[in-house]
Amino acid sequence: MTVLPFLAAAWIFLVGVYGMVTSRNLVHAVGCLAVAQSSTYVLLLGVGFRRGGTAPVFSDIPVGTPVVDPVVQALVLTDIVVGATVTALLLSLVIQIRKRTGTVDPEALSELKG
Amino acid sequence: MSGRVRKVVFLLAAAVFAVAFALACTGLPHFGTAVHPYGSKAVAAAVRHRTANVISSVNFDQRALDTLGEESILFGSVLGAVVLLRRARDEDRAEPEPGRVLPSTVLLGAALLPVTVLVGGYVVAHGQLSPGGGFQGGVVLATGLHLAYVAADYRVLRRVRPLAAFAALDAVAAGAFTALGLAGLFAGAAYLQNVLPLGTFNQLSSAGLVPLLNAAVGVEVASGVIVLVAQFLDQAVEIESPETPRATGQGEDDR
Numbered sequence: 001m002t003v004l005p006f007l008a009a010a011w012i013f014l015v016g017v018y019g020m021v022t023s024r025n026l027v028h029a030v031g032c033l034a035v036a037q038s039s040t041y042v043l044l045l046g047v048g049f050r051r052g053g054t055a056p057v058f059s060d061i062p063v064g065t066p067v068v069d070p071v072v073q074a075l076v077l078t079d080i081v082v083g084a085t086v087t088a089l090l091l092s093l094v095i096q097i098r099k100r101t102g103t104v105d106p107e108a109l110s111e112l113k114g
Numbered sequence: 115m116s117g118r119v120r121k122v123v124f125l126l127a128a129a130v131f132a133v134a135f136a137l138a139c140t141g142l143p144h145f146g147t148a149v150h151p152y153g154s155k156a157v158a159a160a161v162r163h164r165t166a167n168v169i170s171s172v173n174f175d176q177r178a179l180d181t182l183g184e185e186s187i188l189f190g191s192v193l194g195a196v197v198l199l200r201r202a203r204d205e206d207r208a209e210p211e212p213g214r215v216l217p218s219t220v221l222l223g224a225a226l227l228p229v230t231v232l233v234g235g236y237v238v239a240h241g242q243l244s245p246g247g248g249f250q251g252g253v254v255l256a257t258g259l260h261l262a263y264v265a266a267d268y269r270v271l272r273r274v275r276p277l278a279a280f281a282a283l284d285a286v287a288a289g290a291f292t293a294l295g296l297a298g299l300f301a302g303a304a305y306l307q308n309v310l311p312l313g314t315f316n317q318l319s320s321a322g323l324v325p326l327l328n329a330a331v332g333v334e335v336a337s338g339v340i341v342l343v344a345q346f347l348d349q350a351v352e353i354e355s356p357e358t359p360r361a362t363g364q365g366e367d368d369r
Contacts, residue, residue: 002144002145002146003136003139003140003142003145004145005145006135006139006142006145007135007136007139010131010132010135010136010139014128014131014132017124017128018124018128021120021121021124022117022120022121022124046145047142047143048150048153049145049146050146050147050148050150050153051146051147051148055245056153056157056167056168056169057166057167057168057169057243057244057245058160058161058166058167058168058316059166059167059243059244059316063161066148067153067157067168068150068153069150069152069153069156070153070156070157070160070168070169070171070172071152071153071156071172072153073169073172074169074172074173074177077169077173077249078173078180078181078184080249081184081187081188081249082184082187085187085188085191085192086191088191088192088195088342089191089194089195089198091346092194092195092198092199092345092346093198095198095199095346095349096198096199099202107117
């Protein structure tokens with residue numbers, strides 16, 4: 001089953017989105033967004049995997065050893081950094097929402113306030 | 115939209131996504147394929163630039179401009195969190211109460227703090243050689259410092275963490291990355307091009323510009339995370355929001 005890792009990424013993504021859709025708490029929704037985003041790590045690392053390859057670091061293995069794709073690993077690093085900063089920013093927005101409206105339930109945030 | 119309708123809409127969209135994605139997966143190269151044209155080219159380029167850690171070479175040499183964008187995102191989000199979580203007009207600062215801490219916890223924290231900071235510095239400095247680099251080591255450095263909070267007290271943390279200095283350091287390090295890129299222009303090459311002497315493969319002083327950019331990113335990430343965590347800790351420990359009086363019926367105001 002060679003497509004299983006890719007399908008696993010899709011499954012993680014859908015689970016995360018399902019959590020966001022049904023969320024009754026904004027902190028929980030931010031957590032679900034992080035889950036949905038982590039599916040991209042699985043997808044990217046799955047795309048870059050080379051059977052029998054090792055980590056693309058040549059400090060203790062001879063140059064020329066088969067390694068997994070380093071480009072997608074660098075992309076995953078970028079992904080993680082951006083994901084962490086987005087989570088931090090969203091959580092500070094949640095704190096502000098809690099202060100201004102007294103609730104973190106997205107269902108209760110239906111009306112606009114001036 | 116009621117919860118039920120939303121769930122139905124989601125399930126429909128999820129079914130479409132799942133089918134389309136599964137079909138797309140069958141067109142991808144096989145999982146574990148031996149052919150990675152970009153990966154092989156990146157490995158060759160990293161070895162040419164005497165960088166043992168190919169991921170560092172991709173991030174700080176071959177795609178250094180992308181990393182400039184990435185660390186700008188980090189800087190911008192730290193800035194955004196500081197603005198969002200500043201003390202509002204109707205909030206007061208309260209002096210945090212010192213909590214009771216077990217002596218063994220204090221001892222463990224005091225012993226681990228220098229070790230963790232050393233490990234963080236090591237991970238940043240060896241980014242071009244072994245797994246790690248500025249982003250990873252910076253986070254280790256920042257979390258290490260917060261052992262002072264976990265194992266001791268908030269007031270101890272405030273003493274070991276001059277927040278204004280770290281905020282300034284964050285900005286300086288973010289600017290240093292941009293400025294280091296200018297070295298390429300002065301040497302008559304492209305912006306952020308690796309023009310420094312490349313050194314010996316698998317030695318600490320190798321890979322030219324990579325360790326310098328790693329150091330700049332390490333300082334930026336460490337101080338950025340410290341500033342970020344400080345904002346959240348402020349909210350939890352120091353800032354008194356007017357919620358408590360409102361619950362008892364006082365301090366009602368229209369905002």
